[in-house]
Amino acid sequence: MADRNSTPLVVMPNDNRMVNLTCPLAMPNACGYLWNSELLVQMNCRGYAIAQFLQPEPSKYSQSPALEAKTFVQPEHPYFAHHPGRFIYVKDENSGEVFSAPHEPCRKKPDEFVFSVGPSEISWTVKRLDLTVFLSVSLPINGAEEIWTMKLKNNSKTVRNISVYPYFSVGYKSWMNQSADYDACLNAIIAKSITPYQKTEEYQKNKKLKDITFLLSKNKPCAWTTISSSFEGEGGLSKPDQIRKAYLSCQRAVYETPVAVMQFQHKLSAKQSIEHQFVFGAVKDQTELSKIRDKYFSHDNNVTNIKQEYEQYISQSFNVLTIDCEDKEFSQFANTWLPRQVFYHGGVNRLTTDPQTRNYLQDNMGLCFIEPAKARSAFLTALAQQSVDGSMPDGILLHPEATLKYINQIPHADHGVWLTIFLQAYLDETNDANLLTHTLPFSDSQTPQTVITHIEKGLARLIAARDHRGLSYIEQGDWCDPMNMVGHKGRGVSSWLSLATAYAINCWCQTAEQYIENYSAEKISDYKRTSHDINNAVNHYLWDGSWYARGITDDDTVFGVKDDDEGRIYLNPQSWALLSGAAGTAKKFSMLNEIERQLNTPFGVMMLAPSYTKMREDIGRLTQKHPGVAENGSVYNHASAFYVYSLYQVGEYNQAFQLLKKMIPTKSDMIKKGQLPVYIPNYYRGAYYQFPEQAGRSSHLFNTGTVAWVYRCIIEELCGLKGYKGHLTVNPKLPDCLDTISGKRQFKGAWYEFTISRHEQQEVQVIQDGNLLNDNVITDAELGNTYVLEIRVPRK
Numbered sequence: 001m002a003d004r005n006s007t008p009l010v011v012m013p014n015d016n017r018m019v020n021l022t023c024p025l026a027m028p029n030a031c032g033y034l035w036n037s038e039l040l041v042q043m044n045c046r047g048y049a050i051a052q053f054l055q056p057e058p059s060k061y062s063q064s065p066a067l068e069a070k071t072f073v074q075p076e077h078p079y080f081a082h083h084p085g086r087f088i089y090v091k092d093e094n095s096g097e098v099f100s101a102p103h104e105p106c107r108k109k110p111d112e113f114v115f116s117v118g119p120s121e122i123s124w125t126v127k128r129l130d131l132t133v134f135l136s137v138s139l140p141i142n143g144a145e146e147i148w149t150m151k152l153k154n155n156s157k158t159v160r161n162i163s164v165y166p167y168f169s170v171g172y173k174s175w176m177n178q179s180a181d182y183d184a185c186l187n188a189i190i191a192k193s194i195t196p197y198q199k200t201e202e203y204q205k206n207k208k209l210k211d212i213t214f215l216l217s218k219n220k221p222c223a224w225t226t227i228s229s230s231f232e233g234e235g236g237l238s239k240p241d242q243i244r245k246a247y248l249s250c251q252r253a254v255y256e257t258p259v260a261v262m263q264f265q266h267k268l269s270a271k272q273s274i275e276h277q278f279v280f281g282a283v284k285d286q287t288e289l290s291k292i293r294d295k296y297f298s299h300d301n302n303v304t305n306i307k308q309e310y311e312q313y314i315s316q317s318f319n320v321l322t323i324d325c326e327d328k329e330f331s332q333f334a335n336t337w338l339p340r341q342v343f344y345h346g347g348v349n350r351l352t353t354d355p356q357t358r359n360y361l362q363d364n365m366g367l368c369f370i371e372p373a374k375a376r377s378a379f380l381t382a383l384a385q386q387s388v389d390g391s392m393p394d395g396i397l398l399h400p401e402a403t404l405k406y407i408n409q410i411p412h413a414d415h416g417v418w419l420t421i422f423l424q425a426y427l428d429e430t431n432d433a434n435l436l437t438h439t440l441p442f443s444d445s446q447t448p449q450t451v452i453t454h455i456e457k458g459l460a461r462l463i464a465a466r467d468h469r470g471l472s473y474i475e476q477g478d479w480c481d482p483m484n485m486v487g488h489k490g491r492g493v494s495s496w497l498s499l500a501t502a503y504a505i506n507c508w509c510q511t512a513e514q515y516i517e518n519y520s521a522e523k524i525s526d527y528k529r530t531s532h533d534i535n536n537a538v539n540h541y542l543w544d545g546s547w548y549a550r551g552i553t554d555d556d557t558v559f560g561v562k563d564d565d566e567g568r569i570y571l572n573p574q575s576w577a578l579l580s581g582a583a584g585t586a587k588k589f590s591m592l593n594e595i596e597r598q599l600n601t602p603f604g605v606m607m608l609a610p611s612y613t614k615m616r617e618d619i620g621r622l623t624q625k626h627p628g629v630a631e632n633g634s635v636y637n638h639a640s641a642f643y644v645y646s647l648y649q650v651g652e653y654n655q656a657f658q659l660l661k662k663m664i665p666t667k668s669d670m671i672k673k674g675q676l677p678v679y680i681p682n683y684y685r686g687a688y689y690q691f692p693e694q695a696g697r698s699s700h701l702f703n704t705g706t707v708a709w710v711y712r713c714i715i716e717e718l719c720g721l722k723g724y725k726g727h728l729t730v731n732p733k734l735p736d737c738l739d740t741i742s743g744k745r746q747f748k749g750a751w752y753e754f755t756i757s758r759h760e761q762q763e764v765q766v767i768q769d770g771n772l773l774n775d776n777v778i779t780d781a782e783l784g785n786t787y788v789l790e791i792r793v794p795r796k
Helices: 202-206 229-234 286-297 302-318 328-350 357-370 372-383 416-428 435-436 451-464 497-516 521-542 571-582 583-598 637-649 654-661 706-719
Strands: 020-021 031-035 039-044 047-055 086-092 098-101 110-119 122-128 131-138 145-156 160-169 178-183 188-193 211-216 223-227 258-268 273-283 322-326 440-441 445-452 721-724 728-729 740-747 750-759 765-768 787-792
Touching: 020 372, 020 445, 031 372, 039 145, 039 328, 047 328, 086 131, 086 145, 098 706, 110 328, 110 372, 122 497, 131 302, 145 160, 145 258, 145 302, 160 728, 178 223, 178 258, 188 223, 188 258, 188 286, 211 258, 211 286, 223 229, 223 328, 229 258, 273 286, 286 302, 302 328, 322 706, 328 357, 328 706, 357 372, 357 416, 357 706, 372 416, 372 451, 416 497, 416 721, 435 451, 440 451, 445 521, 451 497, 451 521, 497 521, 497 571, 521 571, 571 583, 571 637, 637 654, 637 706, 654 706, 706 721, 721 740
Parallel strands: 750 787
Antiparallel strands: 020 110, 031 039, 039 047, 086 098, 086 160, 110 122, 122 131, 131 145, 145 273, 160 258, 178 188, 188 211, 211 273, 223 258, 322 740, 440 445, 721 728, 740 750, 765 787
16 A cells, blocks of 8 residues: 555546545545535545535435534544444454454455445445455435445455445434434435524424435445444444454334444355445435335336436536646646536535625636636625615525525625626626616615616615725625724724726626716716726825735724734735725835845745734734634635736736745645645635744645636636627636647537747737638637637747
8 A cells, every 4th residue: 555655656547537546645635526516425535424415405314423413514624433434344264363344343454445426426445354344325317315335346256245334323313312224125224314493483494404314325234224333332433343243233212322333244156256336325214215215226227327327417616628738737627626626616606595695606616617607696686685785795695594694794895896796707707788678676675676777776885885095894794704802883984895886886887888888988087987986096095005904994903904904914905905096016016026125935925924823803803813824824726816917917827826836736846734635615724934844734625716707717707708799808817837838618509729939029829720810809700610829929
């Protein structure tokens, strides 16, 4: 088996559709994730799992032995011996030797180990005791069900007597009522519970819940058990008492913590293989479970067909852009894992029923490239929940029974800025100008108004929510939602929100000029004047000599300045000053120098520095987070993506590309990061100069607004293939480290095969199907056609 020091620990085959880890010790928290419209499963390389499904709120069917809160997926999630898991125990009946796959809970050193993360399946291959265990999990397109396949092969030349024990944790589900038993007719372990409640009115809601966790087997086991404590005995999970015996106890759990364990005995001849199929998940009753059994096991090829349907579902995300450049790791990530993550965010909205408005709009901005019709629908869903005064809610409700929870109950001031930012990206990609005259009501008024009116009301609300200096009130947070005490008294202001408001106004002016005939020139002039005034106010009150401050507190203290011992410089104001146009040339280079000096690390740019080490009550709970974690000075990739996008707008292509690369784990740093290159995490640990030994560690949280911006940067900026009024403009922004990029881009139903290369010339030239274009804009493309582009860029 490969160990920590052997190479290669991570293998990425040339098919660009798989990442393999060859050691369970090198990155013990390495994981992949799968999802569908109802279910999200995050699988750890060692067999631990986090699974949540909607009914309609997020729920769990497999949890720890202690009753857990049902909450969102946590960053840097800790794993422990009894963390929910999916394991297979294997016992040689002749010798009594036992090991487990994938690795937990026996932790026996395998002769060979491969953890494979693919777009639609996660699998393990484990060899020990001259046996090979292959284990895989996939999902259906819909349903709270995990599809598991286990194959066992006898590699030896002798007959082997082997018992295998699939172990699926159920956990402590209810202090009110829980039990488990085996149903011989269904070949299923059925663990029942009643979700605990106190209020009488909760009964009507709870009685609809899927409170049954099941493990369904295609084959009939020879024995089973459902009592967790009895299964483990004195040996614990690593050496369960019942596995030492000839057969499991066949005990039902009667108000005891349940588990789903089955036993299968096999006499394997030399080189013989056997296969088992299981389904694990949640149902409301046994009638539903009977239908699920028919769905998967009524015919031999059902599971194969269902998995193929899921593979096709996931593959939708790969049909927009493919690239090939000298940096093969970057190409592979951009072609497979990035669009997959974009598709997850926009397709199922992070599997929530009340996504934060800012997240909902940005996630669906990424979906503009992959599934624009769904992005359009999402935008209208959000806009319909706007108040007639122009304000946007903190969260978008996606189900009739959904409620605003957690952070969405706290007032934040930024949600309106994302409307015009989304709209500009959507229209550039689709040219769907009809959206602007579409009519829809407000949340508190059934009188329908055009999207134009909704946008104007939203901008009016943002413009009005400013103080006497012309700076935007922050309330209890802006994009940085834990900055909750800067303006909770109603006076604090945000430089970022001020700059974002100016940028949002500019986006609307561009949209109106490009897509709305006869839009009022006077309105555009007024908007531009307001944006200019906001930029001037930020420059007057918040420029600290070398960079922009983060804001002014309720008590009139400017923070994020050189005199601060902690939180001296924040990234976001600098990025958005470039986007809004507030920063002229001198300010731009001053900021870039300070970002490089104070914020840049080998893992990306930190969100702020130095990280706070103690509570600062005029800023808020951000300062209570551990230094270098999340918003308190981590390499927060969402903020990094804003910075990258701003760098592209001001011509800093080299730095932009280098920061894009730092977001992606590579062979050179993935051991330090502890993460496979199958997603961009929410953050990497920061506080680089305070806690260097921890810096770079991945949060392992794949929910992040980063990915929509990164995808946009690669398509529109790096490759320079951007829509404009239904046409495709061509203006690549190659860094010096790349001489060529080739690939294929879909735009408005046509395909463009392109090659970007450097030449000795002064301007970008575009040759379409052998003809040199005069203005580098492709017009009159026909649906379904393929066009060949030779794009020549100046050699720097």
